[in-house]
Amino acid sequence: MSEKSITASRRHMGLKAASRVSNTLIHILLTVISVIWLIPFVFILLQSFRVESTWQVGYVVPKTWGFANYINLFDSDFPRWYMNTFIVAVVTAVLQTVIVLCMSYTLSRFRFKGRKLLMRFMMILGMFPGMLTMIILYRVLSDLGMTQANAVPGLILVYIASSGMGYYVSKGFFDTIPKSLDEAARVDGATRFQVLKKIILPLSKPIVIYTILTAFMAPWGDYVFAQYVSMGTSAGKNVAVGMYGWLNKDQIASRYTMFCAGGVLVALPVTILFMCLQKYYVEGVTGGAVKG
């Protein structure tokens, strides 16, 4: 080996070492952040298996382990609330996804009078906080008989009513799919709906999954609207509203560990969904940058 190439390879090794050091630092930092991030979840998980006391204690790892907290959940209104939430979230996810995707396809592919105006109007409308509409919404729902014990259909209605306005991300993605694919399919004998179903959606998997996930998550974790609509009854509550009730000072002493167990059960479906779909979710969040 000549002297020159030796220096070159030494320099190369130097670069390698430097990048290894910075990689290690980054990994240490990320590990620390994720540990901090995970502490509350681990804490709740451990609390939910603690059976020696139902109130807060001064240590983290339970002395006696058991499923009593989970079993007790089934003697409360929890299953009812859980079902309410589940029905609302699933129905909302399905309907909202259909509406959002159809809306996005329409805005991306059709040219009609007032299209730009409509898009601008929806964007401005979207800037107002949804809470502003709460009083009038309650009024409407109550006239329709969809409050309190009948809160489930009422909540579904509220959640999907404005879902067309969430078209931005998927429209942006559809815009990146060449129009000539639509045209080729239409010449091949497809209707507009078949184009959407057979060409656009299979090419937009990340966005479809992103849309389903966000549509599921919002009602799953909603508190404010659910609280308002179901006010005064237990039958119409969702988990967030129902379990929050356990935190008042009359109940918390006997319900604290149960609350933790309920929290674990609430987190479960979302965690599973995310673990299965996170690859698509990330692609979806990064938007049209990645083509399906």
Add this chain to the structure above:
Amino acid sequence: MASVKLTGIKKIYDNKVVAVHDFDLEIKDKEFVVFVGPSGCGKSTTLRMIAGLEEISEGTLEIDGVVVNDLQPKDRDIAMVFQNYALYPHMTVYDNIAFSLRLQKRPEEEIYRKVTNAAEILGITEYLMRKPRALSGGQRQRVAIGRAIVRNAKVFLMDEPLSNLDAKLRNQMRAEIILLRQRIDTTFVYVTHDQTEAMTLGDRIVIMKDGFIQQVGTPQEVFEMPRNIFVAGFIGSPQMNFFEGELRSDANGYNVSVLGKRIALDEQKCELLRRNGVAGLKKVTVGIRPEHLEVDFENGDSSVRGKVRVNEMMGSELHLHVSAQGNDNIVIRTPTVDLSAEHRSSLANGCDISFSFRSKVIQLFDPETEESLLYR
């Protein structure tokens, strides 16, 4: 297989831009018609109106005698090949070709038979299970053509199908399209901006500019009898040379002075000029193709003297860019096969040169209207 008739077709966009003006054309059954013109001339728009992808603003479009103006593309029974192939990226080649047949709910055995048959014609059998992204440009274009031929559609539309391919592949695919046409024998409408493609493929060529049809005719007709300066310049490569000239009629017939020379026109041309009512003294634009200018190595009286500015060696021929008599870019095309080494060296950049016209093939245009004075 069907005829296509366009009557007074117009395309006006929302912003009032008129892309196609009064387009009249009758395409016969099994005819291969090529729309050619520079970009923005409305050729693709017209094709897309035939396909139903673009709304027809005015006029009627008939396929096989039925007015189809308001029919959706899927109901027009047409097949189309796109410039960017437009293959469905998530489907295999097989599924791409089978797509239209599946929409028609044909039985799977029939689909299999048709797809494999089309793949065989196009030589893509071994790629049937691949996704489009694993194919080269030429292979993708074959798949796109395959997708169109399984349809057995009445009319076959092609929108610049070769312009995304490299030059060599383009020549090869052009030949294949000619073979394909013999094999499937249906009505073709083909759009291109490349005059060579238009000349080699079309039974008839429709030359367009700014939304207007300039001329419709067989390749030979548009080459030999261009209707106006635009057509004359557009068809043929390198482009036709244009000079200012003066046309004079006398008792013996017509003659034209150009580049300081006076050329007598033959009887046939005189006849045409007489019929078109051209008389007296008149300024004209004289057009002559590069291959119809002849280099004179022995200086004759009739030859024009000039200087070679650029000598382009094309292999079988030389393209000489010459300046003479105040014209800076006269192109002369001369075959190399009979040139002696001595003659060849006399054509180098900067050399003096003499050349003469073949008066039989010159074109005469009115400089104001740009119309041909020799058009029948």
